[in-house]
Amino acid sequence: MTTKGGHVVFLFPSVSHALKAEKILKEAGVTHKLIPVPRHISSDCGVCLRVEAPLRDEVVARLRGRVTWEGEAPLEGS
Amino acid sequence: MEKDTEGRVIYFDNAATTWPKPKETIRAMVAYAEEVGGSPGRSGHRRAVMAGRIIFEAREALAEIFGCDDPFRIVFAKNATEAINTAILGLLEPGDHVVVSSLEHNSVMRPLRHLEKRGLRLTVVPPGPDGVVEPDRIEDALGADTRLICLTHASNVTGQIQPAASVGEIARRRGVLFLLDAAQTAGAVPIDVREARVDLMAFSGHKSLFGPQGTGGLYIGEGVEERLRPLIYGGTGSRSEFEAQPDFLPDKYESGTPNTIGIAGLGAGVRFVLSEGIRRIREREEELTGRFLAGLAAIPGVRVHGPQDASSRTAVVSFTLEGVSPSEAAMTLEEEFGILCRPGLHCAPSAHRTIGTFPAGTVRFGFGYFNTDEEIDRGLEALRKIRRHNT
Ligand SMILES: Cc1ncc(COP(=O)(O)O)c(C=O)c1O
Numbered sequence: 001m002t003t004k005g006g007h008v009v010f011l012f013p014s015v016s017h018a019l020k021a022e023k024i025l026k027e028a029g030v031t032h033k034l035i036p037v038p039r040h041i042s043s044d045c046g047v048c049l050r051v052e053a054p055l056r057d058e059v060v061a062r063l064r065g066r067v068t069w070e071g072e073a074p075l076e077g078s
Numbered sequence: 079m080e081k082d083t084e085g086r087v088i089y090f091d092n093a094a095t096t097w098p099k100p101k102e103t104i105r106a107m108v109a110y111a112e113e114v115g116g117s118p119g120r121s122g123h124r125r126a127v128m129a130g131r132i133i134f135e136a137r138e139a140l141a142e143i144f145g146c147d148d149p150f151r152i153v154f155a156k157n158a159t160e161a162i163n164t165a166i167l168g169l170l171e172p173g174d175h176v177v178v179s180s181l182e183h184n185s186v187m188r189p190l191r192h193l194e195k196r197g198l199r200l201t202v203v204p205p206g207p208d209g210v211v212e213p214d215r216i217e218d219a220l221g222a223d224t225r226l227i228c229l230t231h232a233s234n235v236t237g238q239i240q241p242a243a244s245v246g247e248i249a250r251r252r253g254v255l256f257l258l259d260a261a262q263t264a265g266a267v268p269i270d271v272r273e274a275r276v277d278l279m280a281f282s283g284h285k286s287l288f289g290p291q292g293t294g295g296l297y298i299g300e301g302v303e304e305r306l307r308p309l310i311y312g313g314t315g316s317r318s319e320f321e322a323q324p325d326f327l328p329d330k331y332e333s334g335t336p337n338t339i340g341i342a343g344l345g346a347g348v349r350f351v352l353s354e355g356i357r358r359i360r361e362r363e364e365e366l367t368g369r370f371l372a373g374l375a376a377i378p379g380v381r382v383h384g385p386q387d388a389s390s391r392t393a394v395v396s397f398t399l400e401g402v403s404p405s406e407a408a409m410t411l412e413e414e415f416g417i418l419c420r421p422g423l424h425c426a427p428s429a430h431r432t433i434g435t436f437p438a439g440t441v442r443f444g445f446g447y448f449n450t451d452e453e454i455d456r457g458l459e460a461l462r463k464i465r466r467h468n469t
Contacts, residue, residue: 013316013317013324013326013329014119014314014315014316014324014326014328014329015118015119015126015127015130015134015315015316016119016130016133016134016137016150016328016329018130019130019131019134020134020149020150034127035122036121036122036123037122042319044315044316044317044318044319045119045315045316046119046120046121046122046123046126046127046315047122047126047127047130048122068326
C-alpha cells in the first residue's frame, strides 16, 4: 500500500519498548503497524513501528516521556 | 492404624509450590508450545513478535498486581532465589552493613553469609515474642554504613506477615535500600510497592502467582537500576552492536533466551489472580487456615509455631506433635492418609532457631486457594488419629 508522503519508522532499544509504544498508539487510536526492521536500517531488536509520515508529530507527542526510542527513519513508498 | 487415603491425595505443600495450577496457566503454556514457539526480541518475524508480546503482557500483569506504574521495572528470573541473589550480590560491597531479620529463608541468608566472608557486616534482628519483627528494632540496628534492609514479607515457617510498609518508611527516611522477599506473599496477600516503599522486591512465580516452576522475578524501584549490577551478562537481542551490557530496563537484567513458555504460564496465572481478586483469594485462604487452626487447638499434644490468628498470617501452619518427630509425622501423613506436606527446616534454619524448633523442625501444612474445607477436616482427622496412636 502506497501512501502519499510515505512512512516513518520508529526504532526502539528493545522489543519491550516497541511493544509498549504499540500499546500507547493503539490506546490513542493512532494508525500504526509493528513491522520487521527494514534491511537498510540498523536496529537489533527486530521490530519497529511504521506510521504514515503525516502522523509523525502526533506519534512523537504520544510517546514522549512514556517510552524511549532510538531513532526515526523515513521509509519511502512502502 | 487404619488407612484413609481413599485413593486421593491431599496437597498441603503449596508454600513450596502451588498445585494444582489454574487451567489458564496450563493452556497458555500449551498454546505457546503449539502455536508460538519463537524467541522474543530476537527477530521481527511473527513468532518472535508473538513471543515478545507474551512476555510483555506477563510483565504488565505483574506490574498491575504489585501496583507498579512501569512494567519495565519487573524483571524476570528463574525463581525468587535468583532475584534475591541479583539484589544482594548486585548491590553490596565489602564493608557495607546489612540489617536482616532472623526469620529469613536461606535464599537471603546464604548470599549474605557468603558476602560476610568477604567483609560484609550483618546485623540479624529477631522478632518479638509475638513473631513480629519490630520496625523500631530494625531502625535501632541501622548505622552510618548500612546499605540494605532485607525482610521476608511472611515467613515460610511461621506464616507471620511482617510490617513491610513501616520498615519501608524507615528505610526511606534513613536513606537505606529495602529488599522485600515476597516469595510467600506475592499473589496471596495484597502488596503495593509504592505503599510499602520497597526498593527491591523478589517474588516466586510458581507459588501464589500460579505460574510454573522456573519463574520468578524482581521489582526494581526507581533509580535503583543505576546502582544494581546484573547477576548475568549476555545477549539480550538489543544493542547487539555493542559488547557492553545494555544499561536500560528490563534488558540489563535479562540476558539469554528467557523461559518464554514458563512466563506464558506465569502471565496467565497472574491474570487468574487478578480476575479472582487477590482479596477474595486472601479471604478464602484465611478461612481455610482459620478452620485448621481452630481444629488443631482442640487436639491435645499439638503445638502451633506461629500466630494463632489467621488474619495476621499466610496460609502456612507449622506445628509439632508431642512424641512424634516431624519427619515421622510427615511420612505417616503420606502413607496412611495421602496427605502431602513438608517437614523439617524448610530452607530456613535461622527461622527455626528463632522459634526454638531447630534442628528437628516442624511439620508444615501450606494451604492454597484450591484446597477445600473437607480436605482441612481430613487433615485434622489424620492428626487426631496420629496423636491417639502415639499416646
Ligand atoms: C520466604 C521464602 N523466600 C524465598 C524462597 C525461594 O523461592 P524460590 O524457590 O522461588 O527460589 C522461598 C521458597 O522456597 C520462601 O519461602
